[in-house]
Amino acid sequence: MKEKVLFICLIVLMLAGCSYSPVPQLNKNKNTEKNLSKEESQESMKTFLLIGVDSRGEEDSRADAVILARYFPEQQKLKLASIMRDSYVKIPGYKYGYNKINAAYYYGGSELLKKIIQENFDVKVDHVAVIDFKGFVKMVDLLAPDGVMVDVNQEIIDDMSIEASTGKNVLHGEEILKYVRFRHDDESDFGRVERQQEVLVQLKTGFINQISSFEGMVALPSIIEKGMSYLDTDIGMKTIMEMGSQVVFQSPDSVETLRIPVEGSYKDEIYPQSGAVLKMDYSKNKEALQEFFSR
Template sequence: MRYEQRHGQKKKRFWKPFLTVLLLLFVSIAAYSYIQYRQGVNQSLEKIGNKEKVEYKFSGKKDQYGGTNILLLGSDARGDENSRADMIMIAHYNEDKGTYKLTSIMRDSYVEIPGHGKHKINRAFLEGGPELMRQTIKENFDIDLQYYAIVDFEGFVQLIDEAFPEGVEIDVEKRMEKYIGVTLEPGVQRLDGKHLLGYVRFRQDAVGDFGRVERQQKVVSKVAGELSSIEMLPKLPKLIGVVQPFVNTNVNTGDMISMAMDFVKGGRGTIETLRIPVKNGYTDARVSGDGLVLQLDLEKNKQALHEFIQK
């Protein structure tokens, strides 16, 4: 037998068991992830029951820079079409650049809502769900959104309690209790899900919604940083399962897990944030029917958003 033939046979004998082991490893990881995911889903369903979710039309696509933007809407109504969005964020994910960013749009921003005239932006969800909110953001800021996720705040509580049994360390800057269902004393402390939710929802002080948006971004960045540790990687499928019953989204579970895994594996402990309106990009105004609003300098805010996404 020629040397080349013997050498080729040895290579084949080596690769066959190696590929078999690799395949078994892949199947085992996939099975583990699915089992963990289902455990998380069942755990939440035991608490809330299997509630039917509203199905929304959403005509989204990638933005002009090749990024994936996810419209994040926070609500207490679990998909109730008669509610306004209590939290409006855009999660920016660019796979080629490996970047994750977050933009918060203040709910009192006074903008043109297609077919409804000028109102506070959170009214768009009330009038037409996530699709009208997508159209509103596109018309005012010229950014496309590919996906949406409406998050019941109870899902946030369950996520925190599952991921961080000892709580999340936060420096509470003042006493907080009005309209948040809990009482928080100032100082560095570890907050469970219920108290952390109270912290990000508080706005009964001099800075009002500006302070709340700042706290929301602070907590999202903090939680994302802790979730990005390699120790959290095995927990991700179950955590996504825990949250899934509380989220109405058009992102499929596979893509959700893939993006989460990519975030953790990339070691991206920090998320860049932006607030709309930007500093000196608005004036306070009072409008009949809407009350106090934030009158935006649209061009200034649009430019800031585009520069933030591109960099």
């Protein structure tokens, strides 16, 4: 049986979008200046759903990486919240009522995933980006052509047949995919989520560094055009181009991460239709996600 794989759904092109703020810049020299209220700032921010699917082009696939991203322009802070693939959630229209969140993409694609996140966690998704294994490998090499520095141990090297030595290594597309797929240790999917977020942040940085020169800015349209061919998204090319041009000037100074379910808010259960799941305390996790995205 094919191993279910959780990998990073990264599109730093989407993170460029998270760095794009539609809030008008206020002229600080005018006496009429007024600060935006917290509510107005929240309304202006967009939430991006990044979905990684466990396929190399096949039609039937599951969402093994589910990441919510939101940028806070005033604090120049990016927030990433990963929802564990085995999270047991209510699925609208599903005959059993509940199943793992990674099954939702198989049943109803990104639109169903958006509904699930809205109904289970009260988070409205504004835009979606989906990427599969092939696209991920190409995207890594596009956005970080010099590779990504990661720390690998012998267990990961042996299990995933990674060509590396223990300790810090610079890895490229296929090897990075193996690195973020690894799950056969005591940390299981929890460690894999940490590696997702780790590499996602590094790819964001690599992308920003790549386009932070005159030559990089000139190359930006072609980078975006290539990147768009690797993913399925509801954002048009024109909007992506506008977003990409902003990332150099509004790139986040810091990145904060969260994992759902949060510590102490779930227990392991087994259900006939789902297998092993993480049964969550919904009120605790909804509250944690709401608090994370509100400050």
